[in-house]
Amino acid sequence: MxxxxxxxxxxxxxxxxxxxxxxxxxxxxxxxxxxxWVAAQIYTLQPAAYASMVRRELARLQEISEN
Incomplete structure (x- = not known):
């Protein structure tokens, strides 16, 4: 399944x-x-869907830190 x-x-x-x-x-x-460095770290994450989740979460953290 x-x-x-x-x-x-x-x-x-x-x-x-x-x-x-x-x-x-x-x-x-x-x-x-x-x-x-962070780009290289994300590149190693598997599967790609998980790497995308981490990337989106990083973007959220970045946005919060800028506001």
Whole structure:
């Protein structure tokens, strides 16, 4: 039985949020090097749907930090 997209999202949302927060917290440490570092980190995440979830969560964190 394969997971629906909604099931996959539900099962992986907490993990994606945790991973995004871990990556986002390195922004202050790495400063200018962060963007290329975080891109490389996201590139290694599997499956692609999970990497997309982390990317969206990072974008949300970035938006919150700018406001």
């Amino acid at each position: 394969s997971l629906t997209r909604a099931d996959f999202h539900e099962q992986n949302q907490a993990s994606a949020r945790t991973e995004a927060l871990r990556l986002f917290e390195q922004k202050a440490v790495l400063q200018r090097a962060w963007l290329s």
